[in-house]
Amino acid sequence: xxxxxxxxxxxxxxxxxxxxxxxxxxxxxxxxxxxxxxxxxxxxxxxxxxxxxxxxxxxxxxxxxxxxxxxxxxxxxxxxxxxxxxxxxxxxxxxxxxxxxxxxxxxxxxxxxxxxxxxxxxxxxxxxxxxxxxxxxxxxxxxxxxxxxxxxxxxxxx
Numbered sequence: 001x002x003x004x005x006x007x008x009x010x011x012x013x014x015x016x017x018x019x020x021x022x023x024x025x026x027x028x029x030x031x032x033x034x035x036x037x038x039x040x041x042x043x044x045x046x047x048x049x050x051x052x053x054x055x056x057x058x059x060x061x062x063x064x065x066x067x068x069x070x071x072x073x074x075x076x077x078x079x080x081x082x083x084x085x086x087x088x089x090x091x092x093x094x095x096x097x098x099x100x101x102x103x104x105x106x107x108x109x110x111x112x113x114x115x116x117x118x119x120x121x122x123x124x125x126x127x128x129x130x131x132x133x134x135x136x137x138x139x140x141x142x143x144x145x146x147x148x149x150x151x152x153x154x155x156x157x158x
Contacts, residue, residue: 036068041091044099047075077101077116092120096132110139114146121147
């Protein structure tokens with residue numbers, strides 16, 4: 001497990017969760033504008049996968065000014081779900097052909113991870129952004145039918 005948190009500037013950030021009444025005070029300058037919403041994303045990728053690290057870096061570069069981001073990376077579907085049971089996750093990003101399962105009977109990673117999308121949507125009711133390196137159009141359609149909110153095909157070199 002790799003938990004890559006963006007804490008370099010967090011000492012200067014006041015984290016206030018679900019207190020929307022404070023936002024107008026910050027907008028009028030009564031409170032400092034450094035209030036950022038805390039967002040925790042979880043990425044499922046294979047062990048040692050650079051894709052998750054690259055995606056994490058891109059997300060942080062794009063959104064760190066607006067959110068206090070924390071990105072966790074898990075290699076196994078079971079570990080991802082165990083972590084989601086202990087922590088509040090705001091966005092799930094499974095890489096369908098990379099996220100593995102300790103249970104070898106789930107040899108078809110894409111099929112198992114499509115089922116994972118359904119489980120995440122039913123249990124946690126959070127956004128799922130599915131990524132896939134060599135998926136078919138039907139995999140994307142099935143991912144949307146299983147509840148994913150967005151689907152991106154990753155470039156890959158064979």
